[in-house]
Amino acid sequence: MSDTPSAATRAPAPGRAAFDRDEQRRRKREAVLRVAASAFNRRGFANTSMDDVASVLGVSKPTLYQYFKSKQELLYACHQVAMDNGEAGLALAAAHDGTGLEKLIIYLRRYMEGIFGDLGNCPVLTDVDSLVPEDRANVVARRKRISAATKELIALGVADGSIGPCDPKLASLFALGVVNWIPAWYRDSGPNTPEEIMESFAALLISGLAAPAAPKRQRAKAKPKA
Amino acid sequence: MSDTPSAATRAPAPGRAAFDRDEQRRRKREAVLRVAASAFNRRGFANTSMDDVASVLGVSKPTLYQYFKSKQELLYACHQVAMDNGEAGLALAAAHDGTGLEKLIIYLRRYMEGIFGDLGNCPVLTDVDSLVPEDRANVVARRKRISAATKELIALGVADGSIGPCDPKLASLFALGVVNWIPAWYRDSGPNTPEEIMESFAALLISGLAAPAAPKRQRAKAKPKA
DNA sequence: GGTCCTCCCTACCATTTAGTATTTATATTT
DNA sequence: AAATATAAATACTAAATGGTAGGGAGGACC
Structure with missing residues (x-):
């Protein structure tokens, strides 16, 4: 106590330790999110208890509350990841210089990649009602923007x-329906790889949307089955 | 009061009174199902309490238990209605004498009609896990048959x-995704009528699936917007 | 008029589960 | 090595909610 241990002694590398700790913390937080997202997706938000999530992680429930202050915040984080994927796709589409249809497909592909990704296998966006009102407003607004952008992409293609x-508007609901429904049936253990699925769906969307007289009419080389 | 209005008037058709009672009961049961289905669909099964359903109907909770023995039975009934619609569509398709594509569209149209119908606006089929194990097995099996039939219809069209x-397989998941996702966004108060939506979606599915060199390449006469 | 029978409601119970208070172990710093 | 801060576990609280028991009102039939 003769010397207050503050400034001089902690100076050497106080930041690194803190950084490592923070880094570990960040990773743990992500692990929680990943497990929770997967469980929410499979069994539904309300059907998944915090104890369920904790037991999958091999920890106890209060531990989860060190990383997320409530179950609803966990759901909110899931929604954000999903929307991040959507916006990333839109950014990719905006950066691509091509037709509206090409942009649309680039966007949807990126979006699907997110859905298939470990973390992006995110909760069916249905459960908006379980969010805290403030978060809900946020999610709804952001999703509306993504929806509108999708519609704009299609309008551009039509133009x-x-x-x-x-x-x-309807065409965007069509396309987003196909994609949003994927988590409802996709299983890692299923017969099709994410790549096959994305390929097939992109091809179906292209032929579904392409102008009748489109010069290059693409169709995925499907594997004939019989 | 000199004459009890009972016997004479009721005598002619004693069975009718009983019938009327049963009929009333049936109608009430249907009302419960309709309200519950709508609530489940909008806010999710687990987020909807029996008290919620009861209060919408203006009755008390125990009353509901006179028509359904448990909340899970209510969910089961919803699933069955949805699957009835699917099977009705398949029957329609089987009865139609035409190409696989035509059959498929007939089927999907009927299925969509069910989704838009008051009652068929049924719970996102996601919540299989909330069912009693026995019912769940039943639902899963029946749904698997419907899925398989859809796949077969497409295989027929390819052939x-x-x-x-x-x-x-993937094409059927594509088509069913579009349709199953409808309840997630459709609102009676929305800008599009069910007919418009069905028309658009059928057209998009047709052009998406039709063989490239198909003789009659149909495209819905879309209303050019600008 | 008396007796069912049907229906529905007011409590109530029991279970699940989100979230917390308190304690114990662990690692980091001086 | 002592001290401190962080993390995690045990054990609990409180609220929501599925489901039930028992009673009361009203019509139908003798």
């Missing part, structure tokens, strides 16, 4: 002739 | 040339 005449 | 080469 430049790469997409056949259609109602962009 | 007869009305549908382009593709993996029938």
Whole structure:
């Protein structure tokens, strides 16, 4: 106590220790999120208890509360990851210089990659109602922007002739439905790889949306079965 | 009061009174199911309490238990209605004499009609886990049959040339995803009528699946918006 | 009028589960 | 090595909610 242990002694590398700790903490937090997302996705948000999540991780429930202050925050984080994927796809599409249809497919591919990714295998976005009102408003608004951007992409395609005449609003709901429904049936142990699925779906979307007289009519080389 | 209005008037059809009672009971049961299905669909099964359902109907909770022995039975009934719609569509498709693609569209249209119908606006089929094990097995098995039939319809179309080469399994997941996702966004108060939606989606599915060189390449006469 | 029978409601119970208070172990710093 | 801060476990609280028991109101039939 003769000397207050503050400044001089902690100076050498006080930051690194803190950094390592923070890094570990960050990783643990992510592990919690990953497990929770997977469980929420498989069994539903309300059907998954915090004890369930904890037991999968081999820890006890209060531990989870060191990383997320509530179950709802966990759900909120899941929603954000999913929306991050959507926005990443939109950014990719914006960066690509091509037709509206091409942009749309680039976007949807990226979005699907997120869905298949460990973390992005995120909760069916249905459960907006379980969120805290403030978070809900946030999620709804952000999702609305993503939806609108999807619609705009399709409208662009219709305008430049790469997409056949259609109602962009309905066409976007069509495309997003296909993609959003994936978590409902996809299982890692299933017969198809994410790549096969993305390939097939992209091809189906392309042929579904492409303008009838489109110059290059792509179709995935499907494996004939019989 | 001199004459009890009972006997004479009731005598002619004593059975009718009983019938009316049963009929009333049946109607009440249906009302419960309708309200519950709507609530489950909107807010999720687990987020909807029996008190919620009861209060919408203006009755008390125990009353519900006169028509359904448990909340899970209510969910089971919802699943059955949805599957009834699917099977009705399959029957319609089987009765139609045409290409695989035509059959598929007939089936999916009927299925969508069910989804838009008051009652068929049924719970996202996701919540299989909330069912009693026995019911769950039943639902899973029946759904698997419907899924398989959908796949078969597509395989038929591929075989007869009305549908382009593709993996029938993935194509069926594609088509069912579009349709199953509808309850997630459709609202009666929305801008589009069920007919418009069905028309658009059918057109998108047709052009998405039809064989490239298909003789009659249909495209819905979309209303050009601008 | 008396007796069912049907229906529904007011409590109530029991279970599940989100979240917390308190204690114990672990690692880091001086 | 002592001290401190962090992390995690045990044991608990409180609220929500599925489901039930028992009673009361009203019509139907003798």
